[in-house]
Amino acid sequence: xxxxxxxxxxxxxxxxxxxxxxxxxxxxxxxxxxxxxxxxxxxxxxxxxxxxxxxxxxxxxxxxxxxxxxxxxxxxxxxxxxxxxxxxxxxxxxxxxxxxxxxxxxxxxxxxxxxxxxxxxxxxxxxxxxxxxxxxxxxxxxxxxxxxxxxxxxxxxxxxxxxxxxxxxxxxxxxxxxxxxxxxxxxxxxxxxxxxxxxxxxxxxxxxxxxxxxxxxxxxxxxxxxxxxxxxxxxxxxxxxxxxxxxxxxxxxxxxxxxxxxxxxxxxxxxxxxx
Numbered sequence: 001x002x003x004x005x006x007x008x009x010x011x012x013x014x015x016x017x018x019x020x021x022x023x024x025x026x027x028x029x030x031x032x033x034x035x036x037x038x039x040x041x042x043x044x045x046x047x048x049x050x051x052x053x054x055x056x057x058x059x060x061x062x063x064x065x066x067x068x069x070x071x072x073x074x075x076x077x078x079x080x081x082x083x084x085x086x087x088x089x090x091x092x093x094x095x096x097x098x099x100x101x102x103x104x105x106x107x108x109x110x111x112x113x114x115x116x117x118x119x120x121x122x123x124x125x126x127x128x129x130x131x132x133x134x135x136x137x138x139x140x141x142x143x144x145x146x147x148x149x150x151x152x153x154x155x156x157x158x159x160x161x162x163x164x165x166x167x168x169x170x171x172x173x174x175x176x177x178x179x180x181x182x183x184x185x186x187x188x189x190x191x192x193x194x195x196x197x198x199x200x201x202x203x204x205x206x207x208x209x210x211x212x213x214x215x216x217x218x219x220x221x222x223x224x225x226x227x228x229x230x231x232x233x234x235x236x237x238x239x240x241x242x243x244x245x246x247x248x249x250x251x252x253x254x255x256x257x258x259x260x261x262x263x264x265x266x267x268x269x270x271x272x273x274x275x
Contacts, residue, residue: 004031005102006085006188008077010070012040014093016049018231021096023050026055026089031106034059034085036077040067070181071197071206076117078196090184090207094231104226105185116190116218117211119179120226121170130232132180133165133222135272136212136265142250164190165222175275176222177215177268181207182230190214196274198231198256204241209256215268 007026011019019037026035036059039046044062051060061076068076074090081088087109089102097120105118122130135141141163144156161167168174184207194213197206211220256263 001034003034003081003085004106005029005033005087005089006077006081007033007035007089007091008033008074009037009091009093010040010073011037011046011093012067013042014046016046019046019049019093020053022054022091022093023058025096025098026091026102027055029102031102033057033102034081035091036061036080038073038076039063040069040073041065068074069199069202070204071201071210072199075196077201078191079253080144082191085188088186088188088191090181090186091139092230095183095228097228101228103224105223108223108226109185109187112219112221114219115187115221116214117179117184117186117220118223119176119183119185119221120228121222121224122180122182122228122230122232125229125231129170130180131164131166131170132182133162133168133170133174133176134178134180134208135165135269136177136208136262137163137253138262138265139250139254139259165272170222171224173224173275174222174273175219177220177265177269178208178211179220179222181210182232183228184210186214187218190218193217201249201252203249204246205220205253209253212264213270216264235245 023035035059037050038061042065047060047062049183050058096185110116121134124130145160156233165176198209214220
């Protein structure tokens with residue numbers, strides 16, 4: 001069976017209500033869909049919660065109490081659907097959206113075969129915009145944004161606003177170099193061309209890495225005609241262990257793509273915003 005859209009959702013001790021809301025949002029469609037829920041949690045408790053929904057379109061995978069990380073767990077699902085769907089959605093468990101969202105994104109991708117990935121406008125629950133469009137980062141963008149004291153950040157204010165694409169704006173469709181991993185609507189055949197997630201990233205930066213590889217062959221589009229909601233906890237700002245994980249991923253990213261010299265970054269960032 002060829003599905004219109006498949007999805008993968010990776011769990012690790014998440015709020016059960018959030019998980020149910022995310023899964024139900026995805027399943028509330030007339031499209032042919034299937035979702036893989038890959039659980040990195042210590043116990044299969046969340047799987048038992050999903051059983052209550054009684055929906056055959058949910059496939060639950062428990063990783064035997066092993067936390068494999070974000071990208072590696074998503075890859076388990078992607079490998080299963082790579083020849084079975086036209087589009088694949090990488091979905092966070094703290095995201096939800098209304099009926100018709102998938103249909104609009106599906107239609108957009110059908111009409112624009114040069115697009116490899118699309119991300120809708122992402123809102124906080126209070127309806128304010130999340131700045132999840134990014135240019136490809138340099139070390140100063142990532143480390144300055146995270147570690148500079150507030151009094152010194154003002155000297156990078158214009159640079160950081162450009163990094164977050166405020167100069168392009170969040171009210172128009174645009175080609176954006178780096179789109180958030182919270183909701184990655186990808187043409188499934190793209191994975192065959194550029195690969196899946198680099199599972200050497202345990203968590204963080206794997207979305208930038210994949211997005212830039214997609215951007216080598218396709219456009220990666222921000223499409224604000226469609227809206228979703230995301231709680232967006234910024235956990236690495238609150239948890240020292242996660243901060244270290246984030247730093248490790250950032251070092252891997254720059255080691256892989258270049259600390260100072262990154263010609264693709266320079267060109268892609270310069271042309272960001274075109275429609």
